[in-house]
Every structure is written in structure tokens, then in C-alpha cells.
Amino acid sequence: MQPITEHRMGICFLLLIVGFCWAQYNPNALSGRTSIVHLFEWRWADIALECERYLAPNGFGGVQISPPNENVIITDPWQPWWERYQPVSYKLCTRSGNETEFRDMVTRCNDVGVHVYVDAVINHMCGANAGAGNHATCRSYFNAKTEDFPAVPYSALDFNDAKCKSRSGNIENYQDVSQVRNCRLVSLLDLALEKDYVRSKVAEYLNYLIDIGVAGFRIDAAKHMWPEDVKAILEKLKDLNTKWFSAGTKPVIYQEVIDLGGEPITGSEYFGNGRVTEFKYGAKLGTVIRKWNGEKLSYLKNWGEGWGFVPSDRALVFVDNHDNQRGHGAGGASILTFWDARLYKMAVGFMLAHPYGFTRVMSSYRWPRSFVNGQDVNDWIGPPSYSDGTTKPVTINADTTCGNDWVCEHRWHEIRNMVVFRNVVDGQPFSNWWDNGSNQVAFGRGSKGFIVFNNDDW
């Protein structure tokens, strides 16, 4: 143990000298709170209530929220969840609520010690085919064709068109690094983040959120930005609001970099900026728990770096996310979700019991799945909503589960209890592994916890 600790301290000291130490990796949760939950598509008003009535009393460290900035309103298909990944400006009004409601949520969550992590969509603006007008969530005018976003303002000069060398202007080949970073991801207008003006506009948006009191950011589509451009933006960021965080605290950064191997861009290129999403985690755990390819729980003995994952203190981990629970993004068919409730609970339980990574629990809504040739043709459907498009509130049933088609996996008692378990065993070593050579395993966390999993059929 000793040499490793000294080595780490040495690195930290070195990084301190160059002014770039742990803060970006530290989740900024209260001590003893070790997980966050993604309340996908929830309204700010419901999140505020959930922080007070459920997340704080049950030891959740924070919540990842859906993008809070103005987006295009798409009507074909009808208000898909993914319209929120098509920014029009950095004003804070969306289907989740307006700026007043946003501020109220951040304040009330922080006041009970539950921190807010913002999904920051800064790689691009809306899709090239989003048209023109003010069909956006704060009614701001934009023109996708002329790349005009006066509410920021951005103009055609602020996009990467000249730098992109693919035929269509879109990313056509993930093996070509400059295409992945200079061309349009699924036709989304790609911001020229090497320009100081664009970096400053993005930083202004993130700093505005920091002043309101957020604790950090998920950087959407980080793979599609040059790591040094992300870094230049981060260097413009303020420290967190001292009303809730100690002076000098930097926002935690976790970058969405899908690295399942097989592509030239790797997660490790982004360590200089903060943590990265480890997509191998959910893909492999799903394969093991489904017992595909002859995998067994006993193989999890060296789970973590031993499976080729990024170092634990650089990883944000999850069993499923809002993309791969519905066939978007990456991970493939092995991903476990609430639709496979029994196996899902085992996967989330294993994740929360095991010391590797900083853990994010998914909290979803139900949608009418409909498979045609193995593809869910309803993968676009947005959150439970009324016919006028407003999102339905999260109602709470007498048995503490959620109504209105909100799944609330984080309230499933097996998952909630394991969030508590992880807090209790925080800092304790992985110890006393036992397995039966098949699908029964058990391990301890130092002297504080012990857990048994049985995925055999006996």
C-alpha cells in the first residue's frame, strides 16, 4: 500500500505546482455520499421535491439533470427526448422548467446537501435541418441554414464547416480523428471551439450555472471536441459558489467519451480535463449477468482496471444511460435496463457494492416499446406528457414508488439500499472474495460490509 500512496501524493503535488489538481475529479458531493442519480427528463420542480423528500434522507450525493438550456422544439417526430440535445441558446428555459424554477431547484437541493450536475451540450447547436423561426423553448429566433443564433449570438463564422473534410459535412468514419472532431455529429452544427469567442460564450454559460450553485458538468459529446479545446474552456471557469462549497473548489467534470476499443480516440486523452464515462463497464457487466459468451460472475474477481477499464479515479460508471437504454449511443444489446428488472437490480447492486469508479444510478420513464426487425421504432418518445406537450409531474404512490409512468429505479428498495451500503463502506478495501467457479460470488468491503450474489439457477 505505502508506495502507491506516496506515488499518488507525489503526482498530486506535481499537479498542484502546475495548478491543476484533483478538483476536476472530485465529485464535489458531501463526504459520505458516494452516488448520483440521473433524473432523466424530470421537471425542476419535481427534482427540488425529490432532493428534499427522498435523495437527501437516503444519502444520494447529487443529481444529473437533463440539459437546462434552450433547445429546438421538434414536431416530427413529436417532441422527442433528443430535441434537448439541439441547443438554440444558453437561456435557461426548457420542458423541465424556466430559470426561476431552475434556481429554486439548485438552491433547495444544495440546502439539503444534494448537488446538481448539469448535462452541458457545448459541442454543437441544433441539426442542420432544424429550419428557421422561433420554434424553440424560450421562443428565441434562429436559422439553422444560415447558422444564425442571435440569442447567443453565434453566426456562420463560429462553426467548423471549413475545417471538416468529409464529403457530406457529417462524421462518416470514426476511424478518422479529425472527422470525428471537426465534422457534424448526426448533422448537428459543429461549433468552432478553437475560437476564443466561442470558448468564451460557452464558458459564460457554464459560469452562469456555477454562480447559481451547480457542482459540475457532464460534457456531452466530448469525443467530438479536441481535448485541448475542452481544456481551454475549463480554464475559464470560476470556482464553485461559496454559499455551498468551500473556497477554491472547481466544478467536477465528467466527459462523455464512448471508448469501447476499436477506434483511435480513447478516453485517456481526456484525463487532463477530468473524469470520463467508462462505457465498457455497463456493456461488460450486462454480458456477464446475462451469462452471454460463457461469461460468469466468478470472472468479476478482478473487475475494474483488470478488465481494461480506465483508472478508477478517472471513471464515471453506470449500468445503462439515457441513450443505450433505448438503443442510441453505444454498448449494444447486452445493456441491462429496468425492462429486465431482476437482472438489472443485480447489476446495479454489484456496481454499488464494488469500489471501482464514481457511480451514477439511472432513473427513467416508461415508453411504449415497439420492435420492428429488432429495432425499437419508439426509441424517440419523450417523457410522460399531456397532450399540450407539457411534462407530467412525478407522482408518488402510497408504497413510495412513482406514478405517471416514471420508473424511479432509484426508489426500488434494492437499489436505494445499495446506495446506502456504498456510503457505509466508502473507503473500505475490496476484500475476502469468494466464488463457486460459476455464478455465485461474495466479497467484503473491509470490516464494514459483505455482500453475496447468486446468479446460478440454484
Ligand code: AAO
Ligand atoms: C437526432 C436524430 C438524427 C438527426 C439529428 C439532427 O436522431 O437522426 O440527424 O437529430 O437532426 C441525441 C440522440 C440523437 C439525436 C441527437 C440530437 O441520441 O439520435 O439526433 O440527440 O437531437 C455518438 C456520440 C455520442 C452521442 C451518441 C448518441 O459519440 O456523443 O452518438 N451521445 C450524446 C448524448 C445523446 C445526444 C448527443 C450526444 C448529441 O448522450 O443523447 O444525441 O448531443 C459509435 C461511436 C460512438 C457513437 C455511436 C453512435 O459507437 O463509437 O461515439 O456515439 O457510434 O453513433 C459498437 C461500437 C461503438 C459504436 C456502436 C454504434 O457498439 O463498439 O463504438 O457500435 O455504432
